[in-house]
Amino acid sequence: MKARINLTVEEEVLKKAKYYAEEHNTSVSEMVETYLKKITQKANKEKPYFLKVLENFKPKEDYNNRDLTKEYYEAKGKKYGY
Numbered sequence: 001m002k003a004r005i006n007l008t009v010e011e012e013v014l015k016k017a018k019y020y021a022e023e024h025n026t027s028v029s030e031m032v033e034t035y036l037k038k039i040t041q042k043a044n045k046e047k048p049y050f051l052k053v054l055e056n057f058k059p060k061e062d063y064n065n066r067d068l069t070k071e072y073y074e075a076k077g078k079k080y081g082y
Helices: 011-023 028-045 049-056 068-080
Strands: none
Touching: 011 028, 049 068
16 A cells, blocks of 8 residues: 655755656656665664674573563564554
8 A cells, every 4th residue: 555755855856856767767756665665674684783782691580581682673663653
């Protein structure tokens, strides 16, 4: 399902984007969507540094076998609505 967004950019940037899109047989909407997909996929693949450290961290307590990494991503997902 597609959804609309409203973007505000400098007029000169928009002119150049429209020209680029026309030259490449696409639309500004498709360019923005492709860019957003690319950056969100990359962000999901990279773990924050502190999580890399936590993976190697061996706590003194058992924490009832909790998966702290999973809990972090679940909390982050709730915050951003996914």
